[in-house]
Structures are given as structure tokens and as C-alpha cells.
Amino acid sequence: MRAKRIGTGAALTAGALAVAGLAFAPGAMAVTPGSATITADCGTFGGGAATLTATQSGTSATLTLSSTAITTPLALSANSIKSTLTMTKAGGGTSVFSGTVNPAMAAGSAVTVGPLPGTVAAGDSLDMYGGSLKMVIFGITVTCTATANQSPGPFVFD
Template identity: 75%
Template sequence: MRGKRSTTGAALLAGGLAVSGLAFAPSAAAVTPQSATITANCGFFGGGQATLTATQNGTAATLTLTATAITTPIALGQDSITSTLTLAKSGGGTVAFTGTKNPATPAGTPVTVGPLDGTVASGDTLDAYGGSLKMTVFGIPITCTATAPQAPGPFVFD
């Protein structure tokens, strides 16, 4: 009887450790890659390298763009840029991410917009190349386009 109890106790302990190990295991990323770089041309407003960071929670997704080479000539207040980031969908069509989120930005510093909200479907493969970023700052429209596919590759959503 004693051997049976210790075997049962050991099995319960092993099962408990396995379950707790799963509870503390890192969750898989829903979108891959989680970040990508592009080179953007914003016409009169300049251009250069930018980083896109993606997150996903079911069909809800967000994208944040930080344009390391594109700086603002004047200070911008928090949430003062209206943005629409449109990404090209593999197989045709586009998906838009919109919002008015941006940090307060001193003059001469890189521009960041987002997180911008969008809706994705499982299997969506999206690339900034073939899409655009449209921003409105103080009533002035600014359009940026990617000059090549994003690296390391398009975003693939679960």
C-alpha cells in the first residue's frame, strides 16, 4: 500500500510540475516577424529607414512605425498626427491600420506613429511595399511609400 501511495504522489507531483511549466512557458507570437524595417520616401518631407512593430490578439492587430531617418521640423503634441498605414495583402487587396496615437515629439527628432489599429484574418500576409503611410499634421497631408519590400519579410498573422 505504501508503494502505491508514493507512486501516485510522484505521478501527481510530476503532473503538477508539467502543468505549472506550461503556465510559465512563454506564449508563441501570433505574428511573425514582430518587427520589420522599410525604406520610405515621403516626397518633399524626406525619407529613409523606418521600423514597423506588429502585435496581434485574435483578429485585432496593431502596428507602430518609428521613422529613424524621418524627423519632424517642429514640435508635435501627443496624439496630434492622424495616420493611416495601408499594407499590401499577398494575393491582392490591402489592410488599413488607423489612429491618432503618437508620443509628444520635440523638433528635430524621429517620428513615431502608433499603435495604429487594424483587423486581420488568420493567414494574412502583409507588406508595407505596395501600401502607404498617410499622415495629417496640422492639416498638412504627408504620404510616404516604401521603396522596396520590408525586411526580413512580410508580416504573417496567425
């Protein structure tokens, strides 16, 4: 009887450890790469290197763009930039990520917009080159475009 209790206790302990291991295991990354760099041209508003960061959960995805080369001329409050990020799809078409999400930024600060939500399908391959980022700030539209393909490559969604 005692051996049976020890065996049952060992099995319960092993099961609990397995469940705990799953709970603390890192989640699989659904989009690759997780981040990419571009060189953005924002016309008279400047431009330079920018980083795009992507996340995915099922068919929902977010993109964030940040750049120390692109700066804000005025202080901006949180969630005050209306942004529309249009990405080109391999094989044709576009995917749009939009919203009014940004941190508060002091005058002269690096620009960050996002995470901007959008919808993706399994196998979507998205690149900023050929697309654009439109930001409406105090009623003024600033449009930025990538001057080449993003590096290390397009975002590919599971």
C-alpha cells in the same frame, strides 16, 4: 497507506510544475517576421529607413512604424498624430491600420506612430510596398510610401 500518500503528493507536485511551466512558457509568435525594414519616401517631408513592427492576437493585429530618418519639425504631444497605414495584400487588396497613437516627441525627434490596430485573417500576407502611411499633423497631411518591398519580407499572419 504511506506509499499511497507519497504517490499522490508526487503526482500533485508534477501536475503543479506542469501548470507552472505552461504559465511561464513563451507564447508562440503568430505573425512572421515580427519586424521588417523599409525605405520610406515622404516627399518634401524627407524620408529614409523605417522599421515596422507587427503583433497579432487572433484576428486583431497592430503595426508600429518608427524611423530615425524621418523626424518631426515641431514638438508633438502624445496621441496627436492621426495615422492611417495601408498595407497591400498578396493577391490584391489592402488592409488598413489606423488610430491616433504616438509617444510625445520633441522637435527634431525620430517619428514613431502606433501601435495602430487593424484586422487580419489567417494567411494574410501584407507588405508596405504599394501602400502608404498618412499622418495628419496640425491639419497637414504627410504621406509616406515605401520605395521597395519590405525586408526580410511581408508580414504573414496565422
